[in-house]
Amino acid sequence: MPLIDAPLVNRPVWFDLSTSDLTAAKALYGELFDWNFYDAGPDFGHYTMAHTPNGRSAAAIAPKMPGQEQSPVVWTVYWGTSDIEATVARIEGNGGRLMFPPMDIPDTGRMAIAFDPEGAAFGLWQARPFGGAGIEGEHGAMCWSEVNCRDGAKNGAFYAAVFDLDVHKMDAPGVVYHTLHPKSGGDPVCGVLQMDAQWGEIQPAWMPYFAVADLDTANAVWAKHGGKNIAGPIPSPYGRIMVVQDPQGAYLSYMAG
Incomplete structure (x- = not known):
């Protein structure tokens, strides 16, 4: 199945889950997809990377961010972009709006969350250097x-x-x-x-x-x-x-x- 070794743009590149129970989510998805987990620690909100058995990045699971405890538990689909500010401008110019403006994730990339004109939320991801999923189409990817x-x-x-x-x-x-x-x-x-x-x-x-x-x-x-x-x-x-x-x-x- 396709390995992904370089950042992709203008297509979905990453999924992550914001959950109310990190322990339960890791137990379920770990067994379902045979994932191995790496917790980035408290400084990164316990954002937990999931890898397929061959060591490729597959997705991530994280507890809800402080202040977002009442928000729904959701999987977010992120689109790859090479210029997040330009993409934000096109979103707003075509009837979408921002939830969270672009922000830096140190040594990893830049992200934002937006809504389309009907209110569906989606993410943006600019690789610096992390590009997102390292494999697609195989079990757990x-x-x-x-x-x-x-x-x-x-x-x-x-x-x-x-x-x-x-x-x-x-x-x-x-x-x-x-x-x-x-x-x-x-x-x-x-x-x-x-x-x-x-x-x-x-x-x-x-x-x-x-x-x-x-x-x-x-x-x-x-x-x-x-x-x-x-x-x-x-x-x-x-x-x-x-x-x-x-x-x-x-x-x-x-x-x-």
Whole structure:
């Protein structure tokens, strides 16, 4: 599966979880994805890096930041950028807004958190020198992400303008789905799923996807730790997908080819 050895831009590059129970989250995700953990310590808010068994960075888990104790438990999807200030300007110029302005993470990079026009939160990451995930598509690694929104064409156009991408509408019966592609062509970098009436009052949000080697084994681990199954297995051309919620409330998807 693809190893990532240089910073990538204009596509999702990193996932992290802000949780109310770091110990429980490490137990669940460590067993689910066979992750090894490295806690950066109190000076960095116990931001805990997760690595695949081959030592590649996969994602991170951290307790909520001081003052954010009442905020939802969420996975955040971060987009890579080579110029975070310029990207922020495009976000604000296309109808988005900032939650947190760009800030330095010493010896690592620069980050910001923003909202798209529908209110879905996403992150920005500028490598200095840490680029994000070091592998994708294998067990325990990121494999896809998509934003769930009310107007897929409009929201897709927002991300295309911010990150210099093209929007393609998929021919998918029963669902309105767009993919975002580099202007030079090639594989899509993420998806835009238009929510219908069945979603009720669920708010627009980004959904991270992780690969697992075996769906039945993953489902058994999820149940063992008290996780909730929201939907699935959902068949797709790329594998079977589970949409789940962890015991602290964070949504994510995992899938097996």
